Amino acid sequence: MGLKRTATTAVERILTNPLYYGFQHVKAWKHNPGGLYPLKNHEPIVDPTTWKLVNEKIKRGSKERKIYDDKIPLRGVLRCHCGKLLTGAASRGKMGKYYYYYKCSIASAHNNINSEKAHKQLSGALELMSLPEELISSIKEKSEVEMEITLKEHKTLLKQHQIEYEQAGEKLMSIEEKWITNRIQHDTYERWHNELTTKKESLKEQIEKLRHNGDRTFSLLRDQLFYLSDLNYVYTEATTIEKQELIKMVFDDYLYYENGIYRTPYIMEPFVRNELKIREMGYLDYTKKRDNFSIIPSSGAGEIRTLVQSWYCIRFLHV
Structure with missing residues (x-):
């Protein structure tokens, strides 16, 4: 669509660019302090409130990338008793069939849960x-x-x-x-x-x-x-x-x-x-x-x- 930037930070650089709400970064020079200053004859395309809210969220730090799998929807949201979020993966049985499990990344002895059992338990609890x-x-x-x-x-x-x-x-x-x-x-x-x-x-x-x-x-x-x-x-x-x-x-x-x-x-x-x-x-x-x-x-x-x-x-x- 015309976007020439291809780096992994391309979207972040766009969202953090103050030009979009009519300001620009100016470097300090001699006795003049640097900082954000309004642009002359430049009409902003984003209101300041939206720009600031977006940048506040960005400053909070990026979260770990999540990989979603419909077979194990609780991966990344269900915790082990040690407090660590459980991961999940498929395990191949003797007959070639795959079985999904939720596991603790700290120690396998903590939790190694059959996903079918876990899903039935959760469904029963939610129903009640x-x-x-x-x-x-x-x-x-x-x-x-x-x-x-x-x-x-x-x-x-x-x-x-x-x-x-x-x-x-x-x-x-x-x-x-x-x-x-x-x-x-x-x-x-x-x-x-x-x-x-x-x-x-x-x-x-x-x-x-x-x-x-x-x-x-x-x-x-x-x-x-x-x-x-x-x-x-x-x-x-x-x-x-x-x-x-x-x-x-x-x-x-x-x-x-x-x-x-x-x-x-x-x-x-x-x-x-x-x-x-x-x-x-x-x-x-x-x-x-x-x-x-x-x-x-x-x-x-x-x-x-x-x-x-x-x-x-x-x-x-x-x-």
Whole structure:
């Protein structure tokens, strides 16, 4: 499509280039300090807020590369009891058939789990963790009440941002008028023009988000919440990446395997159901650690809303 860069850092170099939001790096010279300075007569194609958010994520450090395999979807998300993420691979049997196993990379004696057994155990646990219809209805009602309150707050914030946006526009026009009539110097004009333009772009983005956030959240609850009545179905129908994200959300990335059974110190509160039966069936042993997980919503409405929103993004927007 015309991209001439082929290095492994090509995309990263593009995303970290300040030219895209109207700034450039300037080296220090004599008594003048270096740093980022606005470009003259250069229209940015990315708003400053987006550029800064992207670069903050890049600065957090790159994660290890993951190789996804539909046969072993828990590789890279299920942990050994030693805390290490389990790897996975196929092993060829005497008759030539391949069998998949999850293994600990620290020591083979820690875990060497048959994938079929592990998947059946997880399916059984998720089935028993599914939410009954009456609880889904209750969560929906509580979430709608909470969202009504949040929506009112958003409307107030929206009005405030709109006023600030109009004020920034008026100030920008005033600065331009003073520059045209030679009442301010060029350096002063450049500085105020860039600051006000950046503020307007940031406010515009926030206004757009506030306008659409409420309607989107209501539609998510209406269209997606009922899926949680069969959590195993949600997991089974998901892609490998979706399965991993769902497991990390429900167990907060604390799902591990030890002595032939899944174990976890955390489950998203609404799914804390049938713990005794799940343990007796040999699926999952849930032991809550109060010291580490003391702040948990009592109603579960907030957690479910977050799960539904995240699940929608993963499943339908491929984020």
